Amino acid sequence: MGSFVWLWHHSSLIGNFVKRDLMARYKGSAIGLFWSVIHPLIMLVLYSFVFSKILKVRVGAEEGTGNFAIYLFCGMLPWNAFAEALNRSSGVVLEHANLIKRTIFPAEILPVYLVVSGIVNELIGLAILFAALLFTGHHFSPLVLALPAVLLLQVTFTVGLAWIVAATTVFIRDLGQIMGVALTLGLFLTPIFYPPALVPEGWRILLSINPMYAVVEAYRSLILLGRPPAWPSLAVLGVCALTTFVIGHRIFRRMQPAFADVI
Amino acid sequence: MYAIEVSELSKVYRIYSNPKDRLKEYLLRGRRTYHQAFWALRDVSFRAGVGSTVGLIGDNGAGKSTLLQLVAGTLRPTSGSVALKGRVSTILELGAGFNPEFTGRENLFMSGAIMGISQKEMGRRFPEIADFAEIGDFIERPVKMYSSGMYVRLAFAVATSVDPDILIIDEALSVGDQYFQKRCVDRIEQFRRSGKTILFCSHNLYQVLSICDETIWLRDGQVAMAGQTSRVVGMYENYLRERELPRAPVIRVDQGPRTFPWISRVRLSRDGEDVECDQFMTGDELAITVQYEVPDPPTPVHLGVVLYRNDGVEVFGTGTHVANVKPPAHSGSIRLRFPALPLMSGEYAISVFLLDDHGVHFYHQREREFTFQVVQNVQALGLCHLEHRWEVEVPSDPGEQPSFSSGVARG
Numbered sequence: 001m002g003s004f005v006w007l008w009h010h011s012s013l014i015g016n017f018v019k020r021d022l023m024a025r026y027k028g029s030a031i032g033l034f035w036s037v038i039h040p041l042i043m044l045v046l047y048s049f050v051f052s053k054i055l056k057v058r059v060g061a062e063e064g065t066g067n068f069a070i071y072l073f074c075g076m077l078p079w080n081a082f083a084e085a086l087n088r089s090s091g092v093v094l095e096h097a098n099l100i101k102r103t104i105f106p107a108e109i110l111p112v113y114l115v116v117s118g119i120v121n122e123l124i125g126l127a128i129l130f131a132a133l134l135f136t137g138h139h140f141s142p143l144v145l146a147l148p149a150v151l152l153l154q155v156t157f158t159v160g161l162a163w164i165v166a167a168t169t170v171f172i173r174d175l176g177q178i179m180g181v182a183l184t185l186g187l188f189l190t191p192i193f194y195p196p197a198l199v200p201e202g203w204r205i206l207l208s209i210n211p212m213y214a215v216v217e218a219y220r221s222l223i224l225l226g227r228p229p230a231w232p233s234l235a236v237l238g239v240c241a242l243t244t245f246v247i248g249h250r251i252f253r254r255m256q257p258a259f260a261d262v263i
Numbered sequence: 264m265y266a267i268e269v270s271e272l273s274k275v276y277r278i279y280s281n282p283k284d285r286l287k288e289y290l291l292r293g294r295r296t297y298h299q300a301f302w303a304l305r306d307v308s309f310r311a312g313v314g315s316t317v318g319l320i321g322d323n324g325a326g327k328s329t330l331l332q333l334v335a336g337t338l339r340p341t342s343g344s345v346a347l348k349g350r351v352s353t354i355l356e357l358g359a360g361f362n363p364e365f366t367g368r369e370n371l372f373m374s375g376a377i378m379g380i381s382q383k384e385m386g387r388r389f390p391e392i393a394d395f396a397e398i399g400d401f402i403e404r405p406v407k408m409y410s411s412g413m414y415v416r417l418a419f420a421v422a423t424s425v426d427p428d429i430l431i432i433d434e435a436l437s438v439g440d441q442y443f444q445k446r447c448v449d450r451i452e453q454f455r456r457s458g459k460t461i462l463f464c465s466h467n468l469y470q471v472l473s474i475c476d477e478t479i480w481l482r483d484g485q486v487a488m489a490g491q492t493s494r495v496v497g498m499y500e501n502y503l504r505e506r507e508l509p510r511a512p513v514i515r516v517d518q519g520p521r522t523f524p525w526i527s528r529v530r531l532s533r534d535g536e537d538v539e540c541d542q543f544m545t546g547d548e549l550a551i552t553v554q555y556e557v558p559d560p561p562t563p564v565h566l567g568v569v570l571y572r573n574d575g576v577e578v579f580g581t582g583t584h585v586a587n588v589k590p591p592a593h594s595g596s597i598r599l600r601f602p603a604l605p606l607m608s609g610e611y612a613i614s615v616f617l618l619d620d621h622g623v624h625f626y627h628q629r630e631r632e633f634t635f636q637v638v639q640n641v642q643a644l645g646l647c648h649l650e651h652r653w654e655v656e657v658p659s660d661p662g663e664q665p666s667f668s669s670g671v672a673r674g
Contacts, residue, residue, distance in 0.1 A: 012376065013376050013377070020362065020365070020369075020373055023365070024362060027365070027405075099360045099377065100337070101355075101359075102337065102353070103359055104335060104336055104337060105337075105377055171285060173282060257339040258339070260337055260338045
């Protein structure tokens, strides 16, 4: 619980870092932050073109609206936010070596701001998804309002992992390379490109222990199907998120004093 | 009341020959060690009273930055403790955390956030900071377009804009032009006057002399000397000179039975005391007593004495032949007195010569064999304390003759 209070205490500083991160990405470009909108928009159009027009992939009504591009996009949004945060976490301490060595500064917020920054991009993507759904005449269920709760669990889980990755990479630099591979594996092992129903019976166990599967499925249930998500997988997610968060914070705090010696 | 209390502070860095070793050692949990220990700092203790300004000097790699980082809390000590009273602000590196793509204003607010100043508070201080930095319209342009001078001005302005009780400054003033350095010194003076405690590290010994009450000299991670600034800086300068000039080995040659006059003993003492002494204060009396032996038959001799500083500078030399003093032509002893030694801090050496009656031929010479140290108790620079007086011209009403007020200073 203390970890949450601590985060709240630094929310203004985290906000500043997020703002700077988002602005830095498009600094000097002519249309600036507008790129954040164009990127996901192009992805959605591309998915639609490739999967619906060329490959003519269809998913059953059980898996959403029947439009595969929308189905894929809905799964990609939370995954991208997750993967981006973790991938960047591996280098974040080194990147801010100057701040850590030269100023009195709460380094714990570094992975956190990456997660929040990823979430901001995800929200832009969600807005585009919602617009596309409205455009195609999709009827939203009031259950969509429960999405922030899922988002919160997702953030909690991601922050916990990001702390572990950020702290450990300082001492074991190879983790940066490992993360790239692990995230690619994760992308394909989580049913994002394919519906979970296609996973053979014997391999379902892989899904039930994958918290990101729970996240992706919850998104699809709430947004596309208008159904409450599967409670067991949500429970797994909740437990995983809280444990990871608490342990991650401990690990980071424990390793932090030694950062300045190594970087 | 002490603002900074550092006791037995040590910092050991573990040096691994490759990153794998770090992992191995961690996994074996200390059953085997793969590192080499490097003591960046060993058993350093000092205290700084509230409102005092403490200087930190020493060679590169002596541990100054490590000590400052430990006091600031950005590094954790291996052993020992640091106790601080009050809010700390550090200037360990100017512009740490500036992002070159952002404007000066944006970077200011970001730095403020990192230092824990709310955006509202920062907004209130902004005009003052921008004013001090003197970068004009550039405040709205990306920092990457700044000249290095503008960059450090902005960084210094923001770093000192917080209102700390303890200010830790590392080498901040060694950048920028004269004008900027002057403004920084003014700012620091202002901090001093308002009773802040300052820990100040610099290679500019003159700045240390003029700003710091007390100074710590670090050498190889340990305190070589600490205390009154003028004394510590004096000894450090002396050490620097000594290192410059490798001491010539003293060659002693067994001369066999002596057939010519020779110097048998040289003794340094203070204020006519008989006790031998090699530590003097500026203004002490230095007496050099030379005993010499003259084998039969009696031969007229003269005595020459030359003082050197340890870097080889010839300070002063004289002899009985130029002063028209006639030493006895048989074995005896002569004393040369400097009633008020005008030398400044440092290490000095004396050469003694025994000459023939024309003062030309050397019977015996003992070069730089006798050394002594001087510690100064006056605030001044240089080799020796010249007697001087100041005269101030007081601006007067038009029509009147300018008048002088004068004061005489004596060491």
